[in-house]
Amino acid sequence: MEHLKISEAQRVIFESLTTLDSESVLLEHSLGRVLADDIRANRDLPPYDVSAMDGYAVRSADLAQVPVTLEVIEDIKAGDMPGKIVQPGQCARIMTGAPVPQGADAVMRVEDTQEISTNLIQVITTIKDGHDVRPQGENMRNGDVVLSAGTEITPGVIGILATVKITQMQVYRRPRVAILSTGNELEAINDPVDMNKIPDSNSYALMAQVQALGITPALLGIARDDPAELERYLKLGLEYDVLLVSGGTSVGVHDYVRPTIEKLGVAMKFWRVAMKPGHPLAFGVLHGTSGASEKGATQRDAVVFGLPGNPVSSMVCFEEFVAPALRRMMGHTRLFRRTVSARLAHPLKMRPGRTEFVRVQLTHDDTGYIASSTGTQSSGVLLSMARADGLLVMPSDSTGLAAGAQVTVQLLDGTVYQDGTNIRE
Numbered sequence: 303m304e305h306l307k308i309s310e311a312q313r314v315i316f317e318s319l320t321t322l323d324s325e326s327v328l329l330e331h332s333l334g335r336v337l338a339d340d341i342r343a344n345r346d347l348p349p350y351d352v353s354a355m356d357g358y359a360v361r362s363a364d365l366a367q368v369p370v371t372l373e374v375i376e377d378i379k380a381g382d383m384p385g386k387i388v389q390p391g392q393c394a395r396i397m398t399g400a401p402v403p404q405g406a407d408a409v410m411r412v413e414d415t416q417e418i419s420t421n422l423i424q425v426i427t428t429i430k431d432g433h434d435v436r437p438q439g440e441n442m443r444n445g446d447v448v449l450s451a452g453t454e455i456t457p458g459v460i461g462i463l464a465t466v467k468i469t470q471m472q473v474y475r476r477p478r479v480a481i482l483s484t485g486n487e488l489e490a491i492n493d494p495v496d497m498n499k500i501p502d503s504n505s506y507a508l509m510a511q512v513q514a515l516g517i518t519p520a521l522l523g524i525a526r527d528d529p530a531e532l533e534r535y536l537k538l539g540l541e542y543d544v545l546l547v548s549g550g551t552s553v554g555v556h557d558y559v560r561p562t563i564e565k566l567g568v569a570m571k572f573w574r575v576a577m578k579p580g581h582p583l584a585f586g587v588l589h590g591t592s593g594a595s596e597k598g599a600t601q602r603d604a605v606v607f608g609l610p611g612n613p614v615s616s617m618v619c620f621e622e623f624v625a626p627a628l629r630r631m632m633g634h635t636r637l638f639r640r641t642v643s644a645r646l647a648h649p650l651k652m653r654p655g656r657t658e659f660v661r662v663q664l665t666h667d668d669t670g671y672i673a674s675s676t677g678t679q680s681s682g683v684l685l686s687m688a689r690a691d692g693l694l695v696m697p698s699d700s701t702g703l704a705a706g707a708q709v710t711v712q713l714l715d716g717t718v719y720q721d722g723t724n725i726r727e
């Protein structure tokens with residue numbers, strides 16, 4: 303197999319995935335999830351024409367000649383129903399959100415009136431029919447779809463759900479994710495410090511990346527570079543919807559991950575992508591054993607990502623491939639990190655051939671974002687990832703950029719994603 307382009311690898315991944323089934327959640331636990339059903343309005347909102355202002359409900363025809371004096375026939379507060387019909391020469395004092403009484407067709411702001419006595423006002427400006435009236439059904443009409451399936455639940459969406467009295471709803475299930483580190487040289491977080499070992503950071507960095515998507519992963523621990531031990535761990539990992547394995551996917555003699563997952567029945571789709579850092583990356587699918595589950599074989603599909611062992615590479619591969627996959631399984635349509643345009647603070651050298659992701663910090667001035675490298679870009683230097691606000695994407699044909707060049711940066715913070723990668727490979 304040769305090196306795939308990033309977009310090709312993403313396409314292969316997406317073709318192998320389906321959105322998971324749905325489950326019911328309470329409104330208060332729904333933030334960040336994706337609606338699996340359409341949501342309809344259960345009434346007109348507002349239920350009738352209401353006032354958009356504190357003022358007077360008037361007949362606009364009465365104001366053809368101003369100034370004009372009108373009789374105030376009643377006081378309508380929000381929550382009150384009008385008791386009287388406004389006749390020519392009359393008006394009603396009205397508060398924001400209160401129903402506009404019959405006969406009236408517009409609302410005059412308090413500021414544009416003068417009180418003559420408790421039940422007489424003088425109006426000094428004219429207004430048109432419908433002025434400062436929020437018409438019935440302006441927000442929503444009874445029966446209309448107000449939120450469609452596939453909508454990500456944001457605080458604003460929660461407000462709409464509350465408006466239509468949805469306290470519980472169907473959302474797409476979150477994938478169950480397992481994380482496994484591999485390598486004889488690795489030291490577990492609670493092991494005593496051994497100068498000859500490498501601390502396992504991947505388990506935790508990946509854990510946090512998964513958590514940032516609203517999923518709590520299972521940490522399986524560290525498997526030694528031993529085929530039998532790896533097989534035991536990988537078998538366990540394949541019980542999950544998604545297994546993330548870091549390390550051991552290369553072509554070294556002790557890189558047993560790929561042969562072992564293949565032995566367990568996983569169909570490998572690719573294992574090389576033309577990017578830096580982030581190579582090698584393996585992806586495979588285990589199709590559910592037929593008839594094993596009530597709902598059919600597809601229910602038991604598992605996907606495996608063999609991520610590079612280098613700490614930065616595994617994190618970058620997570621951003622470019624795993625996060626979009628997990629988001630897709632959860633029903634999201636915006637799968638990719640938001641990109642912004644920035645100016646480069648300094649020159650950047652590059653050897654063409656692979657798309658490069660450069661860890662950058664972003665500042666801004668009045669012309670926009672400015673990107674500067676976070677330091678050594680070696681895939682083993684995790685500190686430069688820890689300091690990064692974003693990943694600057696250098697197209698594979700680039701030979702370098704001068705200071706001030708316009709670049710594309712994927713933002714690493716926040717929960718906002720976009721529907722296309724918007725990068726040039």
Ligand code: AMP
Nearest residue numbers: 483500501502503504549550610611612
């Ligand atoms: P590998 O892909 O197994 O050849 O590993 C590449 C590099 O990443 C080696 O220097 C490993 O020590 C390092 N590495 C592998 N797994 C981890 C891990 N879980 N945490 C930190 N570094 C790792």
Ligand code: MG
Nearest residue numbers: 484485549550
């Ligand atoms: Mg290794």
